[in-house]
Amino acid sequence: MSKKVLLNSKEIEIILHRLACQLIENHNDFSNTALIGLQPRGSFLAKRLASILTNDYHVKNIHLGLLDITFYRDDFRRRDEPLEATDTQIDFLIENKNVVLIDDVLFSGRSVRAGLTAIQSYGRPKNIELLVLIDRRFSRHLPIQPNYKGRQVDAIDKEKVIVHWKESHTKDGIYLENK
């Protein structure tokens, strides 16, 4: 099993700032925008982006939510491991908002599909965009593409992209692991 560094913490920092600036270009003051991190792993990225927008770019009143998609997944009863739910924290209305779904790695697109269904339970958004840190192209099962992406990666199915955040590990880092 080999492990290759795709992005180090400095590169991640630069990418996060670039993504934040791209969001500002399209969402102005964020008054009608909701950032929704897909639980569990997308929530780290969503929180980090929200903090960069608030602290470095002085955007006020960001609507940040975390969305659990467990009950909307299409692999219920089809896996050996049982699915484990996490919390959903959305304390504002989605109705008529510009929603940005946020996840760390876009692979098959199935999680995003589940997220698109799940978010409708909170109202009818005006539109929905997708932001991912790593886009694994050529591995999609569904016609889903990101609006904002940190880095595009060409990886074969046997390889796995692993994202470490300093909140859960000691430092930020993105690795490509060959199983």
Place this chain on the structure above:
Amino acid sequence: MKQLSVEHLLGIKYLNKNDIDLIFETANHFKEVINRPIKKVPSLRDITIANLFFENSTRTKLSFELAEKRLSSDIINFSASQSSVKKGETLIDTVNNILAMKVDIVVMGHPNVGAGVFLSKHVDAKIINAGDGTHEHPTQALLDSYSIKEKLGSLKGKKIVIVGDVLHSRVALSNIFALKLQGAEVKVCGPTTLIPKHIESLGVKVETNIQKALEWCDVANVLRVQHERMDVKYFPSTREYTQLFGINNEILDNLGKKITIMHPGPINRGVEITSEVADSDQSIILNQVENGVAVRMAVIYLLAQQIKR
């Protein structure tokens, strides 16, 4: 791996503490779901559930039905009063006929003790016991514990008194198992004729004085007097029962502390509990009803998870 240790929910007796914790954890997520603007998830859209009720049941049936619909499962309903059971069909035949229509889970309420266990040995479906005679009513006990936990934070070391017709109550037995499993202290209180013999062997204490019982407890779970299950008279009159075991504001005001009042319903207002108490802020009766849907969703979801495609 987070999975139930049992294949059916036949009684609390068969569960362990981890099962209860997992059910409560899952119920927390479903409680959030049923408070959303759109209160439905698509998890069980390819699961079919049969609700078989061989005795009158309104709230349990409604609660199960709502839980199943919130999970997007397909449902068929059956009640014995309108069925071939009256024409002499056996339980296994009835259920097998229904299962031939490709049903995955059976929710059954039955007047005979052990009906769920019997069925689980003979048919190929997940069985959820929605009450078997005077034996067990596991989902009611789970939602009661869940409601206490929600109100008091934890059950460990809490003092719960079960008041009333313990003899005919399946809620009481399941509650005793569930509460003891979670480390609560349990007392039962009622007329001696309505307290089963040897109930102490389950690790509960018996008290026949309602005042003393309420002074001792943190939570009082008040049961209905089940006239329909009584073949002989167990107490002289309803009026006397109310005088000796009825809970009213006067008794509660004299306790010097605020206890939590629960009731599995349906309430006989003015018999075991007065309207003022049932509708007071000490009562969590309506929370129990809301939690019932979330807890039943959790049980159905966790059992459905074991059905592999």
